[in-house]
Amino acid sequence: MTISHPSLISSSKGLESIANAKSPTIVIVGGPAGTGKTTVGEMLTASLNSAYIEGDQLHPEDNIKKMASGIPLTDDDRWGWLKTVAETSHKLCVKAAAKVNNDESDSSIYCVASCSALKKVYRETILDKIQEINSQSEIKARVFFVFLYADKQVLIARTSARKHHFMASTMVNSQFEIMQVPEGSELLEEGGNSLTVDTEGKSPEKITVEILERLHARSI
Ligand SMILES: Nc1ncnc2c1ncn2[C@@H]1O[C@H](COP(=O)(O)OP(=O)(O)O)[C@@H](O)[C@H]1O
Numbered sequence: 001m002t003i004s005h006p007s008l009i010s011s012s013k014g015l016e017s018i019a020n021a022k023s024p025t026i027v028i029v030g031g032p033a034g035t036g037k038t039t040v041g042e043m044l045t046a047s048l049n050s051a052y053i054e055g056d057q058l059h060p061e062d063n064i065k066k067m068a069s070g071i072p073l074t075d076d077d078r079w080g081w082l083k084t085v086a087e088t089s090h091k092l093c094v095k096a097a098a099k100v101n102n103d104e105s106d107s108s109i110y111c112v113a114s115c116s117a118l119k120k121v122y123r124e125t126i127l128d129k130i131q132e133i134n135s136q137s138e139i140k141a142r143v144f145f146v147f148l149y150a151d152k153q154v155l156i157a158r159t160s161a162r163k164h165h166f167m168a169s170t171m172v173n174s175q176f177e178i179m180q181v182p183e184g185s186e187l188l189e190e191g192g193n194s195l196t197v198d199t200e201g202k203s204p205e206k207i208t209v210e211i212l213e214r215l216h217a218r219s220i
């Protein structure tokens with residue numbers, strides 16, 4: 001889904017340089033339930049004129065049933081899903097590349113995807129899959145993770161208030177038990193590919209602008 005946020009487009013100084021970079025890039029917006037992956041992911045998408053993937057839509061039916069019943073997914077439930085997120089992101093990158101070649105888009109961030117990617121090994125699984133696909137494709141996509149976090153109680157309150165979503169709010173607890181916020185060598189400032197964003201007390205618009213500025217500061 002693409003939504004228009006002209007205020008974000010004009011308020012982000014980073015966009016011009018991002019547009020000039022023209023290197024196929026996938027940005028995965030991660031974090032536990034309720035941190036704003038979908039909300040911020042859609043705003044980034046609109047600002048960057050990129051493609052968007054809602055990771056939740058790529059789960060097999062059995063995963064959705066489990067989560068809706070308040071049963072946390074196991075690693076084995078997640079591997080296939082994470083690979084699907086990687087494959088779908090790369091496919092959209094290839095499609096977007098054709099648009100860029102036709103000068104219909106001026107962003108180097110070809111695809112934004114929401115995917116909780118809570119553990120380091122999940123992020124590595126996505127990266128490995130993208131690298132495998134890159135090796136067989138003309139489009140060599142780069143991947144960056146933007147990991148959103150907030151206080152657990154805030155997230156429980158938000159997910160409890162959320163209507164029409166399969167994810168039970170009690171699942172925030174099990175997510176916090178396994179969550180590994182990127183740190184050390186995973187961080188962009190340490191030469192890695194992840195940004196962490198404290199979302200507390202910030203509007204989705206402010207978070208989006210912060211992400212764009214921080215990516216731009218690293219010439220992404
Ligand atoms: N920065 C924010 N401040 C306050 N509420 C937010 C913020 N980001 C998202 N929300 C709200 O929290 C709920 C969950 O957001 P959502 O984008 O669905 O999170 P996620 O995709 O990470 O589960 C939604 O009702 C959304 O409007």
Ligand SMILES: O=C(O)[C@H](O)[C@@H](O)[C@H](O)[C@H](O)COP(=O)(O)O
Pocket residue numbers: 031032033034037055056059073078115116117118167175
């Ligand atoms: O946005 C949310 O409500 C959740 O974050 C949701 O996206 C869920 O977490 C994942 O689809 C898979 O579950 P795990 O995060 O447990 O891997």
